[in-house]
Amino acid sequence: MTSQTAPKAHTPSSDQIRRAPKVLLHDHLDGGLRPGTIVELAHESGYSGLPETDPGKLGLWFQEAADSGSLERYLETFSHTVAVMQTRDALVRVARECAEDLAEDGVVYAEVRYAPEQHLEGGLTLEEVVEAVNEGFREGERIARENGHRIRVGALLTAMRHAARSLEIAELANSYRDLGVVGFDIAGAEAGHPPTRHLDAFEYLKRENNHFTIHAGEAFGLPSIWQALQWCGADRLGHGVRIIDDIRVRDDGSVELGRLASYVRDKRIPLELCPSSNLQTGAADSYEAHPIGLLRRLHFRATVNTDNRLMSHTSMSQEFEHLVEAFGYTLDDMQWFSVNAMKSSFIPFDERLAMINDVIKPGYAELKSEWLFRQTGSTSGSPGESD
Numbered sequence: 001m002t003s004q005t006a007p008k009a010h011t012p013s014s015d016q017i018r019r020a021p022k023v024l025l026h027d028h029l030d031g032g033l034r035p036g037t038i039v040e041l042a043h044e045s046g047y048s049g050l051p052e053t054d055p056g057k058l059g060l061w062f063q064e065a066a067d068s069g070s071l072e073r074y075l076e077t078f079s080h081t082v083a084v085m086q087t088r089d090a091l092v093r094v095a096r097e098c099a100e101d102l103a104e105d106g107v108v109y110a111e112v113r114y115a116p117e118q119h120l121e122g123g124l125t126l127e128e129v130v131e132a133v134n135e136g137f138r139e140g141e142r143i144a145r146e147n148g149h150r151i152r153v154g155a156l157l158t159a160m161r162h163a164a165r166s167l168e169i170a171e172l173a174n175s176y177r178d179l180g181v182v183g184f185d186i187a188g189a190e191a192g193h194p195p196t197r198h199l200d201a202f203e204y205l206k207r208e209n210n211h212f213t214i215h216a217g218e219a220f221g222l223p224s225i226w227q228a229l230q231w232c233g234a235d236r237l238g239h240g241v242r243i244i245d246d247i248r249v250r251d252d253g254s255v256e257l258g259r260l261a262s263y264v265r266d267k268r269i270p271l272e273l274c275p276s277s278n279l280q281t282g283a284a285d286s287y288e289a290h291p292i293g294l295l296r297r298l299h300f301r302a303t304v305n306t307d308n309r310l311m312s313h314t315s316m317s318q319e320f321e322h323l324v325e326a327f328g329y330t331l332d333d334m335q336w337f338s339v340n341a342m343k344s345s346f347i348p349f350d351e352r353l354a355m356i357n358d359v360i361k362p363g364y365a366e367l368k369s370e371w372l373f374r375q376t377g378s379t380s381g382s383p384g385e386s387d
């Protein structure tokens, strides 16, 4: 029996997963700091609230707090990261390292979001916050390029659901359009804070022909998704994983979609799915049981995302590792998710197309061809996990 059948050869090794061109649409800037950076920034700014000052222990603390199942502890994690992101220099550094880390992980295009209103405690204006983060992303892109990686990072400006500044933040996003900001988002606890409270912001953006996504259908189910789409007009759904509640799988394996699930699939509404984050918040019990398997099978516009790399101790490669293991995904599946994400990004159509045709597809073709050459030599390089 040969172990080198074609489908198996396309099962990616860890190294291939990392090198594969990946596209990230849902990642929070304040959820992706390096633990060592938090410690140093806390020291520089005199912030004494950190639960640990050793980077290794601090990283573990974040993960445990996020794993604890307690919403209070989960939210506390962000109070520490936001606390050390209150100066221009800190924001530049965090954004720069974010771009560097994503590039190192094989991400070629990312939309990273943050809430400018949460970074004003050190006296910065909203505009100064946006400009600092943009500067950091540009620096990170440049450093990545010097290290042989190519990445483009766009910013999404987030307004908080419980606050009343959404129109102001939407206007900010619009004024920095074409200057590094590619869209707008609403985040924060879904319970008690329906997105319809921010209709003026969404209507403003629609009148400006601008793009936005809304965190919906994570903790809350179908009504939240329905509101985000049919009242607010969201281009994409942040999570949207609860759309699964409108899909019935019968005992014989046949599937029935409700009206809302049909609409989401028919209209190709992108779902910014975040598997590891969903496991931590209880939206799914295991990777194998995560709705992404069914949604991919049914050809929803599903994308794979990290949400909060620090709190979930994850990366894009890590997310794909879990999915490859849970669902037996191949490089073709990875490419499908990556093309889906690129199609769903907020940059202009011609640039999306160029990313797909000139970066993503050639990248996967290159990886898929590797098994051919590995077969021919006796010294086949790293063993990986492909055999």
Ligand SMILES: [Zn+2]
Residues within 6 Å of the ligand: 026, 028, 187, 215, 238, 307
């Ligand atoms: Zn999120």
